Amino acid sequence: MVSEQQTDTPVADSITLPTLVDRVRQAAASGTALRIRGGGSKDFYGQSLQGEVLDVSGLRGVISYEPSELVVTVRAGTPLAELEALLASQGQCLPFEPPHFGPGATVGGMVASGLSGPARASVGAVRDFVLGVVLLNGRGELLTFGGQVMKNVAGYDVSRLVAGSLGTLGVIVEVSLKVLPVATAEATLRFECSQTQALDHLNAWGGQPLPLNASCWVEDEGVGTLYLRLRGAQAAVAAACERLGGERQDNAKVAADWLACRDQRLPWFLQRTPEQDLWRLSVPQTAPVLDLPDTPLVEWHGGQRWVRAAAEHATKLRAAAAAAGGHATLFRPAEAGGATTVPRFDSLTAPLERIHIELKKQFDPAGVFNRGRMSARW
Structure with a gap:
């Protein structure tokens, strides 16, 4: 067991x-x-920033x-990079690959933003790995939800509700997370193909017993390329590589590209x-090529x-996503022109918005x- 206990934890060193x-x-x-505010790496995300800064980075x-139980409990201001390094030292990881978007990324920001990286479609989202939280609500009360095991919830699962709430329900003080061992084998395959061909391939492969982990299709100077990452047992990855073909990439070199994809540092971004x-x-995986103003990644x-x-x-993009059965988010506004007046998130239906408002009132x-x-x- 790796553990550390403190009381009167310093916040912002003061x-x-x-x-x-x-x-x-x-x-x-x-x-x-x-x-x-923890590390501020996700200050760009959300409709607006209002109020006095409550720095919880300390x-x-x-x-x-x-490690034997695959559970870690950590304070919310802990740098995400530090947690990932600790897990890596034990051959474990956060399999959903949370984006950092900067060196200041914290565990609390990871949970509050609810954002996941390239492997999300195969392994699950942040909320799927949240086992419990300690939350400081708007009354100044410390509340504990969930615990350190999967089957610990009777009633509403508040610990997972906090994931993606963008801090609107309270301050995340502590979080317990399920972690997983690093896969024993990994391979990235490269295919030159159009967007339509890439989607056809992915839909066909998704229905087969293949160790699919992540994928990225991008067009550069008119040439489309699909990168497919496989993770799993040695035999399963080797068999999939032989079956799928493509050009196998050097793992050491392509690892940096997957990190760049996770943190939006690829040339396309x-x-x-x-x-x-x-x-x-965000659309169903089976959605066809959409009518968009630019070729997507x-x-x-x-x-x-x-x-x-x-x-x-904006209107066209939201209509295209809705027609495909999904939704659209203005993730990062343009640098020119100052603050945008376009809503960052799709409008909620009246029943859903009522639920959001009532939850906000309770917490x-x-x-x-x-x-x-x-x-x-609100």
């Missing part, structure tokens, strides 16, 4: 957890808005780690002009399609945390 609780209570009493450290927004279209076996587009294409009745981050209305 205040303790009790002081953090006091500040939240004072904010609730005065109606002061607070903006929760709330860090591993509380307990049981970097070539976005200052006038272009970056959109994420396709991940998640067809389920995630990144699009570079000017602001006037944060004074509306202290991250006002306007998910919706301009």
